[in-house]
């Protein structure tokens with residue numbers, strides 16, 4: 001089956017922005033987080049810097 005998913009790093013990161021700041025902070029403490037696309041199984045790795053940028057935009 002060939003099927004191309006339209007996911008991207010940005011799309012994978014977007015749902016994390018909806019997480020409560022506490023949970024984002026937990027992921028930062030763990031050094032980062034991986035998000036696996038539920039459609040194609042592609043894995044995106046986010047560093048703690050990526051997550052910190054998210055939590056910063058939370059506070060803005």
Ligand SMILES: [Zn+2]
Pocket residue numbers: 005006007008037038039040041042
């Ligand atoms: Zn995908």
